[in-house]
Amino acid sequence: MSLGSSTPTPSSSTLKSGGTSPEWMRISPLAKLATHSRFFLTLRSQEGEYHSLILFRLTPGQLPENGLEQDAGSSQSFRDQIYIMEANCPHLGADMSHAEIEECDTGFVAVCPWHRYDFDLKTGHSETGLKACTYATEIREDDGAEFIYVEPPSGGRNWRLVEFRPVSEEFADPPPPPPDLSHLSISSPEPKEPEPLVPTENPPSTLIQWAVLILSTPDPMLKVQRTRHAVHLFRTGQLKSIGHRSSKAPRPPDVPPREDTYARNIVDPGRMARRKNRAVMLHALANIEQWAIDLAWDIIARYGPSHPDLPPAFFADFTKMALDESKHFSLLTARLAALSPATPYGSLPVHAGLWESARVTFPSLRARLAIIHLVHEARGLDVNPGTIEKFRRAGDPESVRVLETIHHDEVTHVTTGHRWFTWICAKQGVDPVQTFREEVRKGWRGDVKGPFNAEDREKAGLTPDFYENLRGEMESEWEKEKEKGTQATLSVGY
Numbered sequence: 133m134s135l136g137s138s139t140p141t142p143s144s145s146t147l148k149s150g151g152t153s154p155e156w157m158r159i160s161p162l163a164k165l166a167t168h169s170r171f172f173l174t175l176r177s178q179e180g181e182y183h184s185l186i187l188f189r190l191t192p193g194q195l196p197e198n199g200l201e202q203d204a205g206s207s208q209s210f211r212d213q214i215y216i217m218e219a220n221c222p223h224l225g226a227d228m229s230h231a232e233i234e235e236c237d238t239g240f241v242a243v244c245p246w247h248r249y250d251f252d253l254k255t256g257h258s259e260t261g262l263k264a265c266t267y268a269t270e271i272r273e274d275d276g277a278e279f280i281y282v283e284p285p286s287g288g289r290n291w292r293l294v295e296f297r298p299v300s301e302e303f304a305d306p307p308p309p310p311p312d313l314s315h316l317s318i319s320s321p322e323p324k325e326p327e328p329l330v331p332t333e334n335p336p337s338t339l340i341q342w343a344v345l346i347l348s349t350p351d352p353m354l355k356v357q358r359t360r361h362a363v364h365l366f367r368t369g370q371l372k373s374i375g376h377r378s379s380k381a382p383r384p385p386d387v388p389p390r391e392d393t394y395a396r397n398i399v400d401p402g403r404m405a406r407r408k409n410r411a412v413m414l415h416a417l418a419n420i421e422q423w424a425i426d427l428a429w430d431i432i433a434r435y436g437p438s439h440p441d442l443p444p445a446f447f448a449d450f451t452k453m454a455l456d457e458s459k460h461f462s463l464l465t466a467r468l469a470a471l472s473p474a475t476p477y478g479s480l481p482v483h484a485g486l487w488e489s490a491r492v493t494f495p496s497l498r499a500r501l502a503i504i505h506l507v508h509e510a511r512g513l514d515v516n517p518g519t520i521e522k523f524r525r526a527g528d529p530e531s532v533r534v535l536e537t538i539h540h541d542e543v544t545h546v547t548t549g550h551r552w553f554t555w556i557c558a559k560q561g562v563d564p565v566q567t568f569r570e571e572v573r574k575g576w577r578g579d580v581k582g583p584f585n586a587e588d589r590e591k592a593g594l595t596p597d598f599y600e601n602l603r604g605e606m607e608s609e610w611e612k613e614k615e616k617g618t619q620a621t622l623s624v625g626y
Contacts, residue, residue, distance in 0.1 A: 177288030338375025376436030505549025576604025
């Protein structure tokens with residue numbers, strides 16, 4: 133889907149079946165598709181245009197009987213199972229990742245979760261007269277292994293795959309049981325009545341309302357549970373609306389609250405820099421992920437109402453990011469509990485440097501995308517491999533697996549930042565590279581530091597002309613206070 137408009141023209145990207153053009157893109161080893169039934173794909177052209185797709189793998193039980201005995205894992209069986217279509221409904225842009233799959237006289241249809249529009253998985257045709265973009269696939273053998281290939285969209289050059297991953301564990305084969313998070317953090321010194329997942333009074337009915345509720349939730353475990361619930365409601369069409377065009381949309385808090393037990397442990401970021409043992413590192417990373425959950429919801433709640441032209445794909449991308457960050461937080465706190473039961477999450481000092489950096493961007497969505505997603509998160513791509521290597525050298529393969537999962541997801545988060553930063557630049561008619569560099573000069577302090585993970589940055593859309601030889605010129609709090617004749621006590625950034 134082109135992000136130049138919220139409703140793409142399906143006919144421009146509908147692909148012909150068959151053919152063996154060398155431009156077809158290799159997506160994944162065939163065997164990898166056996167783990168889940170739905171996958172996100174994001175494609176980017178040389179010109180910076182993005183297309184979001186969904187791969188549906190029908191399970192053998194969904195396929196019609198053809199009277200032939202066939203191995204469920206055979207190439208022919210997979211060929212019959214796999215369909216790829218655009219990720220957003222051409223009606224009003226709903227996320228199709230949780231569409232219901234139904235059988236009809238002509239084959240199978242994906243039913244939009246918002247308004248029940250149905251689209252033939254093979255042709256994209258709907259009884260409503262609309263048409264979704266569908267993408268032809270092939271199975272080819274390379275170096276003794278079988279791979280799934282997809283024909284690229286028409287228009288644009290040198291399309292490449294920049295994201296391929298399961299939609300969620302909900303579509304795993306078989307789906308895992310929900311995790312028990314109750315033991316992963318310290319308890320409040322004064323027992324309180326547990327807060328319900330959905331408030332009994334004035335329950336949220338829009339995505340913006342859920343975003344503000346989650347931002348206002350101090351308990352990190354409840355924040356995770358509410359994130360999962362809200363994203364599920366959004367994806368399955370159970371919310372009244374996104375709510376960003378309402379004059380009564382609630383405003384997010386300036387600072388998301390933290391429970392007293394956590395708030396008492398907040399310290400200056402500089403005091404955290406030299407603490408290196410594994411438990412401390414996992415605790416620090418979990419703290420960053422908790423703030424990252426808030427940042428994903430904040431970009432929805434803070435900027436949605438002031439940008440009524442944002443398409444549904446924007447909210448789909450950042451709810452997906454919120455879900456990722458909640459997954460990361462849960463993985464890290466579970467690993468911390470296993471590695472060091474005496475230091476559960478919340479028992480060690482933490483800092484709020486990431487949120488302080490985000491507050492600088494409150495007036496501007498463009499600045500938020502630049503500073504948080506293309507500076508902070510991109511810096512994570514640079515340092516994550518070194519952190520993973522420290523845990524590998526310490527003989528901790530379980531933590532390595534957790535951190536590798538997080539790093540893979542973070543590449544897609546920087547991709548999302550780049551996608552929407554270039555979208556807003558196109559809307560405003562400005563050059564994305566020069567505009568990014570200007571946003572960093574205004575909203576960042578000091579050098580954008582290397583060494584850079586150029587490979588993963590480039591995969592996310594950040595070519596070296598974005599970030600090389602770049603220095604922020606934002607005045608520090610200390611410098612501002614010095615001009616007033618006093619010394620500041622606040623440290624921004626980390």
